[in-house]
Amino acid sequence: MNKLNNILKKKYLLHYIALSITIITCSVIYFATLSYEVSIDGKNVGIVERKKDVYELIKKKKLDIKNEFEKDVKIDQEIVFTKSRVGKDKITSPEQFKENLNAVIDLTIQACAVNINGKDIVYVKDKKSAENVLNRVKDEHKEGIEGIKEINFVEKVDLIEKDIKISKLKNEESAYEYLLTGTDDVQKYTVKDGDNLWNISRKYNLSMDDIEKANPEIDIEKLDIDQEINITVPKSYLSVKVTNVASYDERIPYKIIYEETESLYKGDKKIKTEGKEGSRKVVAExxxxxxxxxxxxxxxxxxxxxxxxxxxxxxxxxxxxYIASGAFSNPTRGSLSSSFGRRWGKNHTGIDIAAPKGTPIKASDGGTVVFSGTQNGYGKLIIIDHKNGYKTYYGHCSSLIAKRGQKVAKGDVIAKVGSTGRSTGNHLHFEVRKNNVPINPTKYVKY
Incomplete structure (x- = not known):
């Protein structure tokens, strides 16, 4: 009897479980909604209740594009609807679905490619738009030029109609800007002393970020002198050649013709005839x-x-x-015993060169002796005028050899070292004067 009761209990339990499953399944089916998972070219877009809603969105997108570009568009992407039942909370909101759709869908439109040297560069809606863009590029180079005979592009430009994805299409303004600045010509710049990222960016009218992006492997904040960096300069896709007939006045530069003459010394020049520019009226292409x-x-x-x-x-x-060479040589052998400048509260107008009495003193450069005699303070003194604004003084001599009015050559012996005048020992007092103003002789001679 107990065995029979156990069997009945098990049957009852199984019936109960089956009934519960049926009730749960029916509840899920009752509360779930028939819907569609939508994918375009294998990319999931979302879940909708009606296919019609998807087609309405696509239709609206096509209409918007038609209104903008005045052309019909088509879709050649694969749209797949997969049936499913999900709760209301799983249905994609209309706003989110529209956003997802716009990110995935890419409609096809017939457009016109601006093809430069065999490569499609930019797409606009039709040939007329392409011609408008190209003419606008040409117009940039017409300004201020009269009598234009011909205007063409240096590059080979073709207009080709073809079907493209709508995402590649540009309006006329965007296409124009792209043709002018769409390429980058990478140039090199060598860093100089004092350069930094800021002044380089100002020099090339670029942002510091652009320079940094062009040099990803360089610490752009720590530049070294002579280091090469990339400078990215925007460059137009098109070069415009303009030919015009122009009338203008033109200056004719004169030439400089040299004639040799024995009436002048070597190295000397003299203008025989002043040059004068000419002028002409020119008509040129x-x-x-x-x-x-x-x-x-x-x-x-x-x-x-x-x-x-x-x-x-x-x-x-x-x-x-005896003509001055323009370069002074040491007037005697010896050592510097007193410098140019302030000395003993007074201004020492030359340098003193200590040497034994009787040491030869030579003309520091060619010239004419304008003084040979005794002068207060200097003792026995020679003054040579080099006829180029310079004079040299040789003081405290023991004896004078050159006479007043004598022409002397550079290196000629003109006197001998002594201690005449206001002197404390045998030496040569040597001065260099330019336009009668004393100058430090060690600028010209070395001791």
């Missing part, structure tokens, strides 16, 4: 590329004023030894 003159073809010219060349006489005669 001028070709410019991106505003820079590339070539000129002169069609007509009329000389208005003749050019007069400058004629310069160039000396060939050997200079006599």
């Amino acid at each position: 001028v070709t410019r590329i991106n505003g820079q003159i590339d070539s000129k073809n002169i069609l007509e010219e009329e000389i208005v004023e003749e050019v007069q060349d400058k004629i310069v006489l160039k000396g060939t005669k050997k200079k006599p030894t």
Whole structure:
């Protein structure tokens, strides 16, 4: 009897479990909604209750594009609807679904490619728009130029109609900007002393971020002198060649012609005839590329004023030894015993060179002796005028050899070392004066 009761209990339990499962399943089915998981080209977009809603969104997107570009568009992406039952809370909100759809869908439109040197560069809605963009680029280079004969692109430009993804399409303004600045010509810059990121960016009219991006492997804040860095400079896809016929006045530069003459010393020059620019009226065909003159073809010219060349006489005669060379040599052997400048409360106008009595004193450069005699303080003194604004003084001599009015060559012995005048021992007092103003002789001689 107990065995029979156990069997009945088990049957009852199984019936109960089956009934519970049925009730739960029916509840899920009752509360779940028939819906569709939507994917485009394998990318999940979301879950919707009606296919119609998806098609309405696509239709709206097509209409928006048609209104903007005045052209029909089509979709060639694969849209897949997969049936499912989910709770209301799993349905994608209309706003989120629209956002997801816009991120995935890419409609196709017939457009016109601006093809440069065999490569599609930018797409606009039709040929007329492409021509508008190209003409606008040309117009940039017409400003201020009269008598334009021809305007063309240096590059080979073709307009090709083709179907493209709508995401590649640009309006005329965007296409124009892209053609002007769409490429980057990477140039190198060598860092100089005093350079930093800021002044380099100002020099090239770039942002510091752009320079940093162009040099990812360099610590751009720590630049070394002579280091090379990349400078990224925007460059137009198109070069515009403009040819025009222009009339203008042009100066004719004169030439400098040298004539040799024995009437002047070697190294000396003298103007025989002053040069004078000429002028002419010119009619020329001028070709410019991106505003820079590339070539000129002169069609007509009329000389208005003749050019007069400058004629310069160039000396060939050997200079006599008494002509100043412009460079001073040491006037005697010895050692520096007193410097130029303040000494004993007074201004010492030369230098003192200590040497034994009777040591030869030589002319420091060629010139004419303008004084040979005794002068207060200097004792026995020689003064040479070098006829170039300079004079040299040789004081405290024991004896004088050169006479007043004598022409002397550089290195000629003119006197001998002594201690005459206001002197404390045998030495040469040597002065260099320019326009009668004493100058430190050690600028010209070395002791």
